[in-house]
Amino acid sequence: MNKSVVTLVFVLISFIGFAQRDLDTGSLRKSGQGQGQDQRPDTQTTKAKDDMPPATDYKLIGIERDTTFVDTSLSIHKQYKMNYLRQDNFELLKFHNVAMPFNKLGYDFSNSTLNPSLGASAKHFNYLDAEQINYYETPTPLTEMWLRTVLEQGQNLKTLFANNITPRLNFSVGYEGLRSLGHYVQSRSDAANFFGTLNYRTTNDRYFLRLHVTKQDFENQQNGGFTDDAIEGFVNQIPEFDNRVTIEPQFRDANTRLLGRRLYLDQDYILLTGKDSTANNQVRLSHSLKYEYKNYFYNQSENSSIFGPAYETSNINDRVNLEELTNQASVSYFRNDIGKLAFKASHTGFNYGYNSIVITEDQVIPNLINGDLVAVGASYKNKIGLVDLEGETMHNIIGDFNGSYIKGLAGAQFNKDLRLDAKLNISSVAPDFNYQLFQSSYINYNWNNDFSNIQTQFLGGKLNHQKWGYVEGSFTQIQNYTFFGAEIEEFTSIDDLYTNVSPQQADSDVSYFKLRAGGDYNLGWFGMAHTLQYQNVLSGADVLPVPELITRNSFFYQDYWFQKATFVQTGFTFKYFTDFNAQSFNPILNEFVVQNAVALDGFYTFDVFFNAKIRTARVFFNLENVTEIFTGNKNFSAPGYPFRDFTFRFGVVWNLFL
Numbered sequence: 001m002n003k004s005v006v007t008l009v010f011v012l013i014s015f016i017g018f019a020q021r022d023l024d025t026g027s028l029r030k031s032g033q034g035q036g037q038d039q040r041p042d043t044q045t046t047k048a049k050d051d052m053p054p055a056t057d058y059k060l061i062g063i064e065r066d067t068t069f070v071d072t073s074l075s076i077h078k079q080y081k082m083n084y085l086r087q088d089n090f091e092l093l094k095f096h097n098v099a100m101p102f103n104k105l106g107y108d109f110s111n112s113t114l115n116p117s118l119g120a121s122a123k124h125f126n127y128l129d130a131e132q133i134n135y136y137e138t139p140t141p142l143t144e145m146w147l148r149t150v151l152e153q154g155q156n157l158k159t160l161f162a163n164n165i166t167p168r169l170n171f172s173v174g175y176e177g178l179r180s181l182g183h184y185v186q187s188r189s190d191a192a193n194f195f196g197t198l199n200y201r202t203t204n205d206r207y208f209l210r211l212h213v214t215k216q217d218f219e220n221q222q223n224g225g226f227t228d229d230a231i232e233g234f235v236n237q238i239p240e241f242d243n244r245v246t247i248e249p250q251f252r253d254a255n256t257r258l259l260g261r262r263l264y265l266d267q268d269y270i271l272l273t274g275k276d277s278t279a280n281n282q283v284r285l286s287h288s289l290k291y292e293y294k295n296y297f298y299n300q301s302e303n304s305s306i307f308g309p310a311y312e313t314s315n316i317n318d319r320v321n322l323e324e325l326t327n328q329a330s331v332s333y334f335r336n337d338i339g340k341l342a343f344k345a346s347h348t349g350f351n352y353g354y355n356s357i358v359i360t361e362d363q364v365i366p367n368l369i370n371g372d373l374v375a376v377g378a379s380y381k382n383k384i385g386l387v388d389l390e391g392e393t394m395h396n397i398i399g400d401f402n403g404s405y406i407k408g409l410a411g412a413q414f415n416k417d418l419r420l421d422a423k424l425n426i427s428s429v430a431p432d433f434n435y436q437l438f439q440s441s442y443i444n445y446n447w448n449n450d451f452s453n454i455q456t457q458f459l460g461g462k463l464n465h466q467k468w469g470y471v472e473g474s475f476t477q478i479q480n481y482t483f484f485g486a487e488i489e490e491f492t493s494i495d496d497l498y499t500n501v502s503p504q505q506a507d508s509d510v511s512y513f514k515l516r517a518g519g520d521y522n523l524g525w526f527g528m529a530h531t532l533q534y535q536n537v538l539s540g541a542d543v544l545p546v547p548e549l550i551t552r553n554s555f556f557y558q559d560y561w562f563q564k565a566t567f568v569q570t571g572f573t574f575k576y577f578t579d580f581n582a583q584s585f586n587p588i589l590n591e592f593v594v595q596n597a598v599a600l601d602g603f604y605t606f607d608v609f610f611n612a613k614i615r616t617a618r619v620f621f622n623l624e625n626v627t628e629i630f631t632g633n634k635n636f637s638a639p640g641y642p643f644r645d646f647t648f649r650f651g652v653v654w655n656l657f658l
Contacts, residue, residue: 052657053139055616058162060134061199061210063266070142072655074567074613076520076529076554082148082620082651084156084178085126090531090552092125093582095637096644097182098150099189100220101125103582103592103638105550106514106535109458109476112405112427114375114394115348118322119434120296120590123218123258128193130264130290133212135199136162136172141658148620148651150180151644170199183244183645186223186252192216206270213264219257222587224250224306225640228494234642237632244645250495253301256590262292274334282334286342290326295319298440298588306495307588308444316441318588322433323351332379339382339389346394348373352433358446365448369437373399386412401430402453417466425458431482434589435503444500445588451505455479469519469530476513481506483543484593486584491597494640497584501593510540527571529554543594547577547602556609567613572626576604584639598639620651 058070080088084098091106101122136142146158155178162172178191197212226234230248233241241247266288274282298318303310310316330344353368377394390409396402405427413419430436431451439446460474487500518531533550556571582600583592608623625633628646635643 055655055657057139058142058657059137061137062134063131063210070655072613072616072618074569074611074618076527076556076569078618078653079554079569079573079609079611079620082622082653084148086146086158090533090550093577093637094644095585096151096184096642097187097189098156098180099126099178099191099218100182100187101585101590101592103585105547105577106533107476107512107544107546109456109478109512110423110425110460110474112407112425112456113429114396114403114405115324115350115373115401116430116432116436118294118296118320118352119432120258121432122585122592123256123296123590126191126193126218127216127258127260128195128214130212130262133195133197133214133264134172135170135197135210135212137170137199138162138164139167141656143656143658145652145654145656146176149649150178151182151647153181154179156180168201168203172197184223184247184642185245185249186221186254188221190217190219192218206273208268210266211264212262214260214262216260217257219255222254222256223252224254224304224498224587225494225585225638226250226642231494231640235634237634250306250640251300251302251304254304254587255297255299256587257295257297257299258590259295259297260292261294262290264291265289278336279334280336284332284334286330286332286344288326288328290324292322292324294322296590298590303441306498307442308499310442312441318440320354320434320439321352325349339380342379343376344378344394345374345376348375348399352437354439356439358439360443360446363448365439365446366437367439369433371400373401373403375403386414388412403429405429419464420461421464422461423458425456427456428453430454431503431505434591435482435484438503438589440588442588444502447502449503451482451503452480454482469517469521471515471517473515474513476511478506478510478512478540481510481540481543484586484589484591485543486593486595486597488595488597494598496597497593497595497639498586501586501589504543506540506543508539510544511538512536512540512544512546513538525557525559527556527558529556542596545581545583545594547580550577551575565614568611570610571608573607573609574604575607576602578602582636582638585641592638595639600636600639603635603643616657617652617654620649620653622649622651623647624649 055072056069060068083089091104092102093105094102102125141163144160148156150156158176160172160174162170164170173196176193178189180189182188193216195212195214200209227248227250234247268284268286270282270284272281272283274280300316302314303312303316326346326348328344328346330342332340332342334340349372351370355367357367358365373396375394375396379392381390388411391407393406395404408424411419411421430453435449435451437448457477458474462470462472464470482503482505484501485504486497487502488496514533514535516533520529521527531552535546535548537544537546552573552575554571554573556569558569561568579599579602581596584595586593605625606627608626610621612619625644625646633643633645637643
């Protein structure tokens with residue numbers, strides 16, 4: 001980014017921030033516990049600017065009706081989330097350019113679904129699922145602007161506007177746009193996320209409607225990583241490679257793209273309102289509808305020999321579609337002494353397919369998987385003494401795919417500082433569609449499989465103390481673990497990681513143990529934040545590679561400056577992980593592939609940051625991977641794909657309450 005532009009943005013933010021009326025800042029706190037959480041008084045419209053409501057009156061409502069508030073604070077955890085995903089990426093290993101895939105340093109198997117998904121999982125890191133969309137209830141117009149510089153020739157900008165038409169009818173629109181050229185040949189990233197939401201409740205607080213639409217588009221140039229000679233020169237840090245565009249990639253003419261569109265509607269009607277303000281004996285009817293359509297493309301001007309022989313020698317255009325329509329209905333009953341009990345049923349129709357049938361010497365590969373699934377289930381929620389209990393189960397009873405899950409949550413708040421939570425998840429689901437059916441212009445990338453369901457048992461717990469930190473652990477057992485693997489008889493070249501790739505299921509169980517501890521500690525003007533994770537794949541380490549140890553340590557200074565008009569935080573973050581056989585990235589599949597031929601050396605990064613909060617604006621200055629200045633960068637995020645060089649990044653998050 002041009003220095004004059006950075007200066008102009010900073011001055012503008014400072015000027016408007018000081019001119020803006022001071023608002024009370026809120027933290028992300030949950031509210032609305034119990035069945036009656038939707039029953040709340042109307043939000044009053046503010047007439048005078050001097051009577052602006054606090055930031056905590058600007059509410060974000062999730063898909064489970066949990067409510068949080070706009071948070072304009074600045075903390076070390078905001079620094080961790082100041083990235084493309086806007087989430088803590090402790091277990092992710094970024095590639096060199098923004099909006100490229102992330103290799104995984106750790107795994108979370110606590111979530112479950114009933115049905116297989118499209119696949120191309122490396123393309124979905126910033127894909128907004130229905131569960132990630134918030135609905136707004138605001139007393140006055142709310143605007144959020146998020147800006148982050150990228151590596152070269154581009155920007156990352158996110159905007160949000162939310163307002164009420166009436167106190168009971170609120171809407172929001174948001175857009176994210178990204179373009180980053182990258183430092184290497186054929187590595188440009190483009191991304192666009194659009195969403196619009198509607199949140200409505202009737203005057204008698206008996207009918208509630210939430211609706212959203214999304215349109216998302218992610219495109220990346222693909223170069224296949226470095227050639228063998230380029231890898232050698234990069235590791236040896238030959239001077240010619242200081243100019244990154246001189247490094248030879250595997251190819252220069254491929255692109256991948258993911259398009260997604262969704263309509264989601266969620267509505268509730270309180271059939272029986274209950275006998276008192278606690279909604280005792282309340283009966284509620286609920287319905288949700290989700291329609292989603294996805295396209296995944298792989299385009300290449302000429303075929304590349306690293307993927308093996310091809311049906312087409314030019315104009316490769318692989319494309320797959322997935323269309324899904326899900327309706328779910330439920331009825332729930334709430335009573336003070338027994339809690340909330342709900343029964344639900346859903347129907348899903350799906351079409352996954354290609355435009356042609358592939359006929360080989362061994363088999364005929366169809367072009368379509370389609371069908372209908374009917375599922376039934378129940379959920380329960382209650383609080384008994386100090387203990388919060390929650391459980392849910394769903395089972396497919398009609399359709400071609402068997403699927404089921406049982407989830408349980410239990411938590412106890414012993415006092416204002418100490419809390420204990422436990423989670424159980426037992427699930428069975430078919431592998432993603434791209435494991436079952438895949439077609440490509442490359443001959444080796446065509447298959448039609450009948451895999452067994454993936455059976456997962458997860459048990460985890462977390463003990464958290466507000467002052468001393470937290471300890472959390474989990475144990476996961478997986479039968480029929482499904483993965484993409486590179487079949488290598490004798491490794492001779494980086495090309496071997498691409499030629500013979502196929503979906504596989506593990507012959508034996510995979511057992512995965514993870515233990516994490518961390519906390520934030522402050523002493524006057526100084527603070528530190530530590531996260532340490534130990535993990536071990538007790539069985540199946542060859543199909544689920546992870547580093548044994550990951551650590552992140554931040555040390556910082558923070559205080560108010562300029563007569564307490566600006567809150568400043570500055571320091572550095574050190575991150576390190578141990579050696580492991582990192583999975584390789586496959587651009588055709590947009591998946592990571594298990595391989596045992598190339599080990600990824602563990603390495604550390606050192607980032608320096610300077611952050612400031614001016615009223616409701618937060619400004620971030622970051623020097624990423626400072627160690628590259630002194631030692632050079634010879635590290636990789638995946639075999640053949642370099643880690644990010646040293647770079648200066650500027651960002652701002654600004655909330656406007658009008």
